[in-house]
Amino acid sequence: MHFMPILSSLRRHRTAAALIAIEIALTCAIVCNAIFLVGDRLARMDQPSGIVEDELVRVRLAGIGKDRTDASALTNQDLNALRAIPGVKSTASADQVPFANSSWNSDVSTIPDDPAPPVNGAMYVGSADLLETLGVTLTAGRDFTPDEYIEFDAMQTSTAHMPSVIITRGIAERLFPGKSPLGQPVYIWGKEPQIVVGVIDRLARPNNVKPGAQDYAFVLPVFVPYTIGGTYLLRVAPDRRAEVIAAIDATLNKVDPSRIISDRTTFTEIRKEFFRQDRSMAGLLVGVCAALLVVTALGVIGLASFWVQQRTRQIGTRRALGATRRDIVRYFQTENFILATIGIIIGMALAYAINLWLMDKYQVGRLPAVFLPFGALLLWGLGQIAVLGPALRAASIPPAIATRSV
Amino acid sequence: MFTYYLDLARRSFKRNVALTVLMVLAIAFGVGASMTTLTVLHVLAADPIPGKSQHLYYVQLDPEKANGYLPGKEPADQSTRADAEALVRAGRADRQAMMTGGRAAVEPERAGLAPFFISGRWTSADFFAMFNAPFLAGRGWTAADDAGNARVTVVSQLLAEKLFGTTDVVGRSVRVEGTPLRIVGVLARWRLTPWFYDLSSDRYGKGEELFVPFSTSRELKLTRNGNMNCWDASPDPEALGATCEWIQLWVELGSTAKADAYREFLVRYSEQEKAAGRYQRPPNVRLRSVPEWLAYKEVVPNDARLQTWIALGFLLVCLINTVGLLLTKFLRRSMEIGVRRALGASKRSIFVQLLVEAGMIGLAGGCLGLGLAWLGLWTVRHQPTSYADLATLDLPMLAATFALAVVTSLLAGLLPAWRGCQVTPALQLKSH
Numbered sequence: 001m002h003f004m005p006i007l008s009s010l011r012r013h014r015t016a017a018a019l020i021a022i023e024i025a026l027t028c029a030i031v032c033n034a035i036f037l038v039g040d041r042l043a044r045m046d047q048p049s050g051i052v053e054d055e056l057v058r059v060r061l062a063g064i065g066k067d068r069t070d071a072s073a074l075t076n077q078d079l080n081a082l083r084a085i086p087g088v089k090s091t092a093s094a095d096q097v098p099f100a101n102s103s104w105n106s107d108v109s110t111i112p113d114d115p116a117p118p119v120n121g122a123m124y125v126g127s128a129d130l131l132e133t134l135g136v137t138l139t140a141g142r143d144f145t146p147d148e149y150i151e152f153d154a155m156q157t158s159t160a161h162m163p164s165v166i167i168t169r170g171i172a173e174r175l176f177p178g179k180s181p182l183g184q185p186v187y188i189w190g191k192e193p194q195i196v197v198g199v200i201d202r203l204a205r206p207n208n209v210k211p212g213a214q215d216y217a218f219v220l221p222v223f224v225p226y227t228i229g230g231t232y233l234l235r236v237a238p239d240r241r242a243e244v245i246a247a248i249d250a251t252l253n254k255v256d257p258s259r260i261i262s263d264r265t266t267f268t269e270i271r272k273e274f275f276r277q278d279r280s281m282a283g284l285l286v287g288v289c290a291a292l293l294v295v296t297a298l299g300v301i302g303l304a305s306f307w308v309q310q311r312t313r314q315i316g317t318r319r320a321l322g323a324t325r326r327d328i329v330r331y332f333q334t335e336n337f338i339l340a341t342i343g344i345i346i347g348m349a350l351a352y353a354i355n356l357w358l359m360d361k362y363q364v365g366r367l368p369a370v371f372l373p374f375g376a377l378l379l380w381g382l383g384q385i386a387v388l389g390p391a392l393r394a395a396s397i398p399p400a401i402a403t404r405s406v
Numbered sequence: 407m408f409t410y411y412l413d414l415a416r417r418s419f420k421r422n423v424a425l426t427v428l429m430v431l432a433i434a435f436g437v438g439a440s441m442t443t444l445t446v447l448h449v450l451a452a453d454p455i456p457g458k459s460q461h462l463y464y465v466q467l468d469p470e471k472a473n474g475y476l477p478g479k480e481p482a483d484q485s486t487r488a489d490a491e492a493l494v495r496a497g498r499a500d501r502q503a504m505m506t507g508g509r510a511a512v513e514p515e516r517a518g519l520a521p522f523f524i525s526g527r528w529t530s531a532d533f534f535a536m537f538n539a540p541f542l543a544g545r546g547w548t549a550a551d552d553a554g555n556a557r558v559t560v561v562s563q564l565l566a567e568k569l570f571g572t573t574d575v576v577g578r579s580v581r582v583e584g585t586p587l588r589i590v591g592v593l594a595r596w597r598l599t600p601w602f603y604d605l606s607s608d609r610y611g612k613g614e615e616l617f618v619p620f621s622t623s624r625e626l627k628l629t630r631n632g633n634m635n636c637w638d639a640s641p642d643p644e645a646l647g648a649t650c651e652w653i654q655l656w657v658e659l660g661s662t663a664k665a666d667a668y669r670e671f672l673v674r675y676s677e678q679e680k681a682a683g684r685y686q687r688p689p690n691v692r693l694r695s696v697p698e699w700l701a702y703k704e705v706v707p708n709d710a711r712l713q714t715w716i717a718l719g720f721l722l723v724c725l726i727n728t729v730g731l732l733l734t735k736f737l738r739r740s741m742e743i744g745v746r747r748a749l750g751a752s753k754r755s756i757f758v759q760l761l762v763e764a765g766m767i768g769l770a771g772g773c774l775g776l777g778l779a780w781l782g783l784w785t786v787r788h789q790p791t792s793y794a795d796l797a798t799l800d801l802p803m804l805a806a807t808f809a810l811a812v813v814t815s816l817l818a819g820l821l822p823a824w825r826g827c828q829v830t831p832a833l834q835l836k837s838h
Contacts, residue, residue: 013734013737015733015821015825016730016733016734016737019726019729019730019733020730022726023723023726023727023730026719026722026723026726027723030716030719030720030723034716037712062509062511062523062629064511064513064521064583064584113473115473115474116474156640156641156642156643157641158641260511260520260521260522260523262523276791277709277791280789280791281709281712281713284713284716285716288439288716288717288720291435291439291720292720292723295432295435295723295724295727296723296727298428298432298727299432299726299727299730299731302425302428302730302731302734303730303731303734305425306731306734306735306738307734309738310738358712362708362711362712363708
């Protein structure tokens with residue numbers, strides 16, 4: 001292809017050519033970063049929880065007035081009654097659930113009174129069937145035995161001691177790299193250590209934390225009554241969730257009507273709610289990318305159309321001198337390719353700079369290099385598609401036009 | 407002359423309608439997107455309590471155990487109950503209030519209304535005056551009520567209407583967790599954006615509905631909400647001597663001199679507590695005004711800032727797009743311009759003529775952009791975020807939108823018009 005005539009014609013329209021190249025550069029830079037951010041959000045929304053999400057229903061309730069001495073007994077009655085609802089496989093009380101924002105955390109260390117504990121993790125406590133109800137996968141060791149459980153009040157007042165703990169694989173790998181954590185002492189609560197009796201594959205935290213810490217959670221054998229945790233979890237066959245939810249109020253009111261039930265939600269909804277902001281941000285970014293690409297494409301079309309009009313006679317002359325339609329189309333395609341390439345090279349540098357700035361200000365990760373060739377292909381493709389219409393119009397200019405005066 | 411230019415511009419638009427529409431739409435979408443996100447940011451970053459934000463200060467002390475102390479490390483975000491009560495009692499500031507968020511069951515006396523939970527604030531007497539809480543009826547409680555654990559409460563207009571069907575309820579009583587509290591005041595509709603005095607609460611929410619003296623809330627053992635950080639196991643983390651931080655402590659200081667004096671007082675207080683053996687760390691205090699506190703806690707959501715940058719980037723691309731198209735368009739009319747120049751039009755008048763044409767496109771884009779911003783904000787208001795209903799165009803933002811539209815249009819027109827008027831008439835006339 002003849003680059004030189006194209007370059008010299010571009011040089012004559014320097015300002016317009018520079019503007020379109022800058023537009024392509026900006027679009028390339030913004031789209032690269034935006035797509036990267038969308039990927040980031042989608043990954044966060046896809047974050048595994050480690051629990052059987054499509055089987056879980058959460059109930060939140062609270063009593064009026066504080067000093068209830070029979071809270072533990074009542075909690076057991078509630079759990080038994082809920083388990084008797086047809087479709088319910090198991091039930092448990094809990095202090096918190098993944099993806100529900102308000103969280104209870106504690107430091108974990110391998111030495112007592114550690115001035116700089118290596119791990120801060122989400123502290124899950126509940127009733128005996130908590131692990132079974134959540135459906136977490138025990139990869140090593142065992143679940144708690146009934147005699148290991150202590151009452152929540154005893155934990156608060158340090159009058160009883162929890163002998164054991166179950167930790168996630170994340171904590172195990174952080175504290176005991178390369179060896180089995182089973183039987184190891186860890187210091188979480190009180191002066192005496194807890195012995196690791198089991199490892200679960202994963203149990204997501206209730207809140208968003210910085211990337212590495214997302215896998216840190218542990219379960220302690222502490223019985224939590226509804227007056228403390230305020231949460232019951234029901235493991236239900238997925239297709240019977242609606243009918244179980246409908247039966248919850250009547251079941252709990254039959255045990256004791258003085259409580260206020262404030263929430264009965266499937267875990268599917270909890271997840272959706274938790275990641276709502278990420279979803280809308282991802283949607284917005286996709287929308288902006290689409291709008292940017294459309295505007296840029298229209299800009300290319302507009303400019304190319306003008307140039308075709310302007311060069312009508314020149315094109316006619318070329319055609320009269322033997323240039324084929326194909327040559328004319330090729331001319332405009334090459335011209336666009338040159339402009340796009342200049343834009344893309346500037347755009348890459350700009351994309352990188354924007355990413356550095358985002359990393360500094362908004363804790364965004366580093367833009368992976370694969371996004372750059374992807375952005376380049378996208379804009380090359382876009383430019384070629386956009387220029388095709390005007391180029392074909394140029395090719396249809398008859399050679400005879402060269403003989404007419406415009 | 408101006409009307410003649412307008413007419414010329416109109417003719418030029420007619421010659422290429424699709425292109426004109428494209429340029430107008432590009433500017434409109436850029437302005438619309440920018441103004442939508444800027445308005446949301448403006449709402450989120452605005453001073454929550456204008457005129458007073460420089461006089462309200464948040465107190466931070468460092469009462470934790472020596473273990474884990476690093477020089478220069480920020481002290482805890484909240485205070486212990488012991489420190490908060492001591493500093494409120496000391497009364498060294500113009501006003502002072504300690505507080506925690508809470509939740510309580512309210513039992514209505516009206517038949518057919520089931521008990522329900524509401525969120526509230528357990529605080530001390532100065533709270534209402536410090537945060538400019540507007541009273542519809544009655545007033546706040548007194549320091550004497552605080553000292554005497556008085557069974558009093560201030561309720562929101564919403565709660566009064568829900569419980570009694572009227573706001574004329576001062577002197578009546580409301581049952582909270584089984585105990586009747588006498589209503590001494592009713593708050594008119596009130597909204598701080600955000601509810602900066604406790605950032606662990608629903609920051610952009612509709613607000614709390616029940617206000618009870620802190621001392622009373624402890625005697626009634628009302629549930630507290632929010633974060634709590636403990637460093638030694640305590641049988642009751644909410645007790646006076648517990649080693650737990652869970653109270654927000656605010657002071658009002660009329661001048662910076664007073665603020666400096668109060669900061670010194672906090673250092674002296676920390677030294678005394680250390681001498682008495684209750685504190686283990688060297689004095690480590692912070693006294694932050696409202697803007698400083700909001701900046702320190704990074705209250706404005708990063709997503710809102712990011713969205714604004716993306717929208718401004720989009721506007722920039724739209725702007726460059728329009729500049730490019732206008733430039734090509736003007737240069738294509740070199741002959742027409744050459745004729746006008748040869749017939750005696752000055753460079754200046756050509757420049758003005760082209761600027762009028764560019765300005766009209768910008769103005770049309772800006773007006774349409776205003777409409778799009780309005781539509782965008784309407785969409786934001788229908789999003790399920792807690793600050794959604796705050797996203798409205800106020801007068802300053804309306805003015806800013808208009809300014810942005812004008813500036814955009816001038817920017818878009820300046821370069822093309824300048825290039826356009828550089829045409830040498832002789833050259834243009836000769837070649838044809």
